[in-house]
Amino acid sequence: xxxxxxxxxxxxxxxxxxxxxxxxxxxxxxxxxxxxxxxxxxxxxxxxxxxxxxxxxxxxxxxxxxxxxxxxxxxxxxxxxxxxxxxxxxxxxxxxxxxxxxxxxxxxxxxxxxxxxxxxxxxxxxxxxxxxxxxxxxxxxxxxxxxxxxxxxxxxxxxxxxxxxxxxxxxxxxxxxxxxxxxxxxxxxxxxxxxxxxxxxxxxxxxxxxxxxxxxxxxxxxxxxxxxxxxxxxxxxxxxxxxxxxxxxxxxxxxxxxxxxxxxxxxxxxxxxxxxxxxxxxxxxxxxxxxxxxxxxxxxxxxxxxxxxxxxxxxxxxxxxxxxxxxxxxxxxxxxxxxxxxxxxxxxxxxxxxxxxxxxxxxxxxxxxxxxxxxxxxxxxxxxxxxxxxxxxxxxxxxxxxxxxxxxxxxxxxxxxxxxxxxxxxxxxxxxxxxxxxxxxxxxxxxxxxxxxxxxxxxxxxxxxxxxxxxxxxxxxxxxxxxxxxxxxxxxxxxxxxxxxx
Numbered sequence: 317x318x319x320x321x322x323x324x325x326x327x328x329x330x331x332x333x334x335x336x337x338x339x340x341x342x343x344x345x346x347x348x349x350x351x352x353x354x355x356x357x358x359x360x361x362x363x364x365x366x367x368x369x370x371x372x373x374x375x376x377x378x379x380x381x382x383x384x385x386x387x388x389x390x391x392x393x394x395x396x397x398x399x400x401x402x403x404x405x406x407x408x409x410x411x412x413x414x415x416x417x418x419x420x421x422x423x424x425x426x427x428x429x430x431x432x433x434x435x436x437x438x439x440x441x442x443x444x445x446x447x448x449x450x451x452x453x454x455x456x457x458x459x460x461x462x463x464x465x466x467x468x469x470x471x472x473x474x475x476x477x478x479x480x481x482x483x484x485x486x487x488x489x490x491x492x493x494x495x496x497x498x499x500x501x502x503x504x505x506x507x508x509x510x511x512x513x514x515x516x517x518x519x520x521x522x523x524x525x526x527x528x529x530x531x532x533x534x535x536x537x538x539x540x541x542x543x544x545x546x547x548x549x550x551x552x553x554x555x556x557x558x559x560x561x562x563x564x565x566x567x568x569x570x571x572x573x574x575x576x577x578x579x580x581x582x583x584x585x586x587x588x589x590x591x592x593x594x595x596x597x598x599x600x601x602x603x604x605x606x607x608x609x610x611x612x613x614x615x616x617x618x619x620x621x622x623x624x625x626x627x628x629x630x631x632x633x634x635x636x637x638x639x640x641x642x643x644x645x646x647x648x649x650x651x652x653x654x655x656x657x658x659x660x661x662x663x664x665x666x667x668x669x670x671x672x673x674x675x676x677x678x679x680x681x682x683x684x685x686x687x688x689x690x691x692x693x694x695x696x697x698x699x700x701x702x703x704x705x706x707x708x709x710x711x712x713x714x715x716x717x718x719x720x721x722x723x724x725x726x727x728x729x730x731x732x733x734x735x736x737x738x739x740x741x742x743x744x745x746x747x748x749x750x751x752x753x754x755x756x757x758x759x760x761x762x763x764x765x766x767x768x769x770x771x772x773x774x775x776x777x778x779x780x781x782x783x784x785x786x787x788x789x790x791x792x793x794x795x796x797x798x799x800x801x802x803x804x805x806x807x808x809x810x811x812x813x814x815x816x817x818x
Contacts, residue, residue: 317452317628319354324392325622327401331391332359336627338427339452341444349428351445352418354385354627355453356409362792368459368491368777369413373475375466375499377648379638380424382618384465385416386611388762388769393733394617395763397607405730406766410791411773412461415449419471422641424618425629430643435474435650435657442475443482450487459491461776465760466679469498473653476661492667494776496761496769497679500670501654501687504561504578509544510682511581512536513812518677521600524587532584539577549682551813553689553698585677597678599758611637652687659693666748669776673757673764674741674809681753682812694747702811703744705784706804707752709768711737712794729794735767738800742807743783750775752783753809 317335324331334357338350358364372389374381387395393404408414418424420438421431432438450456460479464472472495479488499506512532515522524532536542540562548557588595594604610617617623618635625632642648662668672684689698713728714737728734741754754761754768762769770789774780779790784804788797 317355319627324626325620326617327392329403333357335453338425338628339445339448341421341428341441341448343444343448349421349431349441350426351421351441352423352425352427352629353415353449354382355415355449356391356413358409358411358413359391359407360410360792363412366412367455367457368461369415369455370408370461370463370773370777371475372408372414372416373419373462373464373468373471375464375468375471376423376638376641377420377467377470378423378641379467380418380618380635381416381464382418382424383611383637384760384762386617388760389414389766390416394610396609398610401610402732404766405733406735406762406770408463408762408770408773411770411779412777419445420641422639424635425624425627425633430641432642433646433649435470435648435653436478438471439474439478443478443488446479447487456486457489459489461492461494462490463494463496463773463776465496465498465762467499469495469500469679470648470650470653472498473500473657473661474650476665477657480661480664490661490665492665492669492776492778493661494669494671494772496671497673497676497759498653498670498684499679500652500658501683501690502652505557505652505687505690506679506683507581508539508578509541509561510680510686511584512541513545513682514677514680515584517812518600522584522588522595522677523591524584528587532580532587535577535580535583539580541577541580545686549686549689549813551689551698551702552696552700556692556697557686557690588677596758597676598760599673599675599764600677601675601756601758654687654691659691662693662748667776667778668748669750669752669772671761671769671772672751672753673759673761674753674755675757675764676759678759681809685751685811688749688751693749696747699744699746699751701744701746702813703742703751703753704806704811705743705745706739706807707741707743707754707768707783708786708804709737709740709771710787710789710794711797711799712767712789713797730767733766735765737767739804739808740765740768742809742811745782750783753807753811755808 321331336354340347389408391407394401421428479490482488596602743752757765
């Protein structure tokens with residue numbers, strides 16, 4: 317499994333110790349289904365003795381976690397528009413041991429046939445794989461943290477739940493969960509009911525014409541979404557949101573169909589494309605021209621034969637970013653994770669972080685918060701107060717106030733890929749659940765705001781007490797950086813709220 321970090325194609329530095337390859341999903345001798353992993357022990361000697369590991373999952377369903385490895389939080393940063401790869405100063409493996417895991421079977425370099433129909437099937441594959449992985453690398457008794465984004469809002473809570481259900485801390489000591497921009501409460505709740513407020517709040521970046529805006533506003537109202545938000549998008553919550561939602565037409569026999577109101581999300585998307593042909597639902601800040609992507613097409617980095625040989629992919633295969641993993645094109649048959657799985661994980665770990673980016677239209681801030689307000693954990697429904705605390709990201713040497721001074725050190729930590737610092741969003745905590753929203757972040761938080769994501773990981777790992785804490789990063793290279801003094805004020809993302817005690 318050993319990967320020679322000095323010989324990765326197109327990478328002109330030693331990426332360090334790592335291991336990659338496939339392991340089976342059961343302990344059967346004739347097992348042919350295998351998941352693929354790329355495992356990096358931490359590169360920071362001060363953290364080597366910490367018996368912990370972070371599992372990173374991308375979403376989809378059916379998307380490879382190697383997307384996150386190369387474009388978001390891995391040691392190699394090669395995002396869209398970058399001419400060549402660079403060292404990632406905010407790689408997650410600088411804080412902990414990390415494995416980027418391709419799952420379920422059918423994704424990326426995994427082996428076997430697609431046989432899953434729900435999250436329990438996916439978790440069964442993972443549980444068997446993880447025991448084999450732990451035995452292979454001697455991880456017995458280690459704390460395990462799961463982190464991911466998008467459809468990991470389903471993957472993460474279900475995998476975490478199944479780990480907890482094993483009641484076996486030798487292999488499954490689940491200690492925390494982090495989800496970025498997750499689909500944990502379902503399309504019906506997280507998309508169209510909150511689409512128009514997103515347009516209204518971000519009109520300067522989605523400047524559709526006034527007649528179209530008025531039609532969408534009227535549709536939002538006639539579908540009952542406006543009244544629905546006034547009643548249920550409040551702090552503390554009024555009560556559980558009834559099913560079906562107001563935009564559904566209920567038949568006498570109890571069945572219901574969408575009245576066309578579910579299309580409002582797509583209608584807004586089409587209008588946005590008229591003004592910005594490169595409008596990106598994952599990050600509304602994007603503009604034309606589209607940037608080159610090192611992971612797209614047949615010539616992508618992971619489709620190079622020399623890359624596949626380096627990470628022990630045999631025989632050579634055609635790698636794709638995403639693919640269908642549920643047989644016959646069916647959808648995931650599981651209930652939303654926010655109904656039972658996610659509350660269980662919060663209550664049993666007291667360490668769950670839900671993170672969001674303001675520039676994500678697909679799974680927007682409002683949809684995440686509405687889902688939280690409809691979720692029961694710790695004996696109560698939703699957050700009792702609207703989030704308002706500042707999310708503080710430490711200074712690490714970058715100082716724009718001094719950048720033109722003669723004695724300014726332009727070779728500060730991370731100078732080739734600088735990221736922001738200071739108050740970069742809003743956070744809140746109740747009953748074991750942390751919520752944090754980052755300004756400027758899109759759907760892929762670690763890609764767009766890497767320093768903020770680094771801080772969030774520190775919180776997940778228990779290195780800091782609060783996401784409002786004014787202290788340096790715990791990474792030794794930058795742990796002595798003096799932080800600015802003065803009041804932080806409130807969080808920089810204003811949380812929407814329609815009535816009650818906002």
